[in-house]
Amino acid sequence: MLHAPIPSQPAIARIVVMQGQARVSGDPLVELTTVLGSCVATCLYDPEARIGGMNHFLLSEPPSSHSQCVVDEHYGVYLMEVLINEMLNAGGAKARLRAHLYGGANLRTGMTPIGTANASFACSFLEREGIPLMRSDLGRNTARRVDFRPVAGQARCRIVEATSIPENRPAPRPVASTGDIELF
Amino acid sequence: MTKTTRILTVDDSASMRALLNHALTAGGFQVDQADDGQSALEWLAVNEVDVVITDINMPRLDGFGLIEQVRAGSRHCDCPILVLTTESSDEKKSRARAAGATGWIVKPFDPAKLVDAVRKVTH
Numbered sequence: 107m108l109h110a111p112i113p114s115q116p117a118i119a120r121i122v123v124m125q126g127q128a129r130v131s132g133d134p135l136v137e138l139t140t141v142l143g144s145c146v147a148t149c150l151y152d153p154e155a156r157i158g159g160m161n162h163f164l165l166s167e168p169p170s171s172h173s174q175c176v177v178d179e180h181y182g183v184y185l186m187e188v189l190i191n192e193m194l195n196a197g198g199a200k201a202r203l204r205a206h207l208y209g210g211a212n213l214r215t216g217m218t219p220i221g222t223a224n225a226s227f228a229c230s231f232l233e234r235e236g237i238p239l240m241r242s243d244l245g246r247n248t249a250r251r252v253d254f255r256p257v258a259g260q261a262r263c264r265i266v267e268a269t270s271i272p273e274n275r276p277a278p279r280p281v282a283s284t285g286d287i288e289l290f
Numbered sequence: 291m292t293k294t295t296r297i298l299t300v301d302d303s304a305s306m307r308a309l310l311n312h313a314l315t316a317g318g319f320q321v322d323q324a325d326d327g328q329s330a331l332e333w334l335a336v337n338e339v340d341v342v343i344t345d346i347n348m349p350r351l352d353g354f355g356l357i358e359q360v361r362a363g364s365r366h367c368d369c370p371i372l373v374l375t376t377e378s379s380d381e382k383k384s385r386a387r388a389a390g391a392t393g394w395i396v397k398p399f400d401p402a403k404l405v406d407a408v409r410k411v412t413h
Contacts, residue, residue: 183305184398191347234304285400287407289393
């Protein structure tokens with residue numbers, strides 16, 4: 107007896123979002139994925155435009171002149187803005203954006219609770235910008251893997267071994283943050 | 291008595307406006323804020339200002355449109371306008387320059403460099 111061939115499922119293209127990156131897609135066959143320790147991943151989606159994106163950030167230590175700060179929010183605000191701008195350039199509207207937040211773990215006792223600072227910053231940022239937080243899995247002391255389907259706005263967050271992520275220390279202030287200025 | 295330099299910051303991100311406000315007031319400037327180009331034009335219609343610092347990507351009226359309209363008017367047509375943006379493309383930089391921008395600053399900004407740039411364009 108002959109059987110009709112089983113139609114093959116379209117292949118999902120997985121894009122890894124590394125620390126310091128932001129990616130946006132309107133392709134239903136794209137999945138954005140990342141592994142998090144104390145870093146935080148922000149997943150944004152616009153359910154009407156059917157696009158979504160993810161960033162992956164770790165707040166940096168401030169420059170030495172800013173010794174009163176525990177962390178430097180400039181880089182976090184920058185990466186959030188990069189993600190939002192890419193969403194807008196892809197056809198999204200800020201008023202329609204919805205968010206998920208993942209990560210922000212404190213993996214090592216006795217160290218600066220940078221994961222808590224990352225998570226707190228991300229929550230505050232979304233609140234200030236008026237972007238509703240639909241789902242979050244933040245804090246604790248476990249590493250996570252996040253797979254996000256940007257078009258559907260659906261995420262899967264799983265606990266993984268901490269050994270599967272690179273060591274996350276507070277990053278030095280990035281070179282890009284020198285704020286290059288050109289006067290015309 | 292020295293007059294305090296008054297700056298209008300234009301950005302749709304409340305977080306970025308807060309960072310700018312902190313950096314610029316710490317530098318000794320008076321800071322006012324608008325959340326997009328249209329709000330900035332309405333504010334500029336009834337206020338005096340020494341420098342405008344504007345983002346590019348904003349709802350209603352973006353940074354390019356704001357610069358063009360300020361330059362086309364008579365009230366603030368000579369006011370220095372610094373663009374502060376995550377955009378790094380030469381095409382957008384050229385467009386800002388053609389519209390009449392005074393300078394181009396790439397985020398994330400360094401507070402000391404930003405303050406220095408404001409001082410340069412106001413002297």
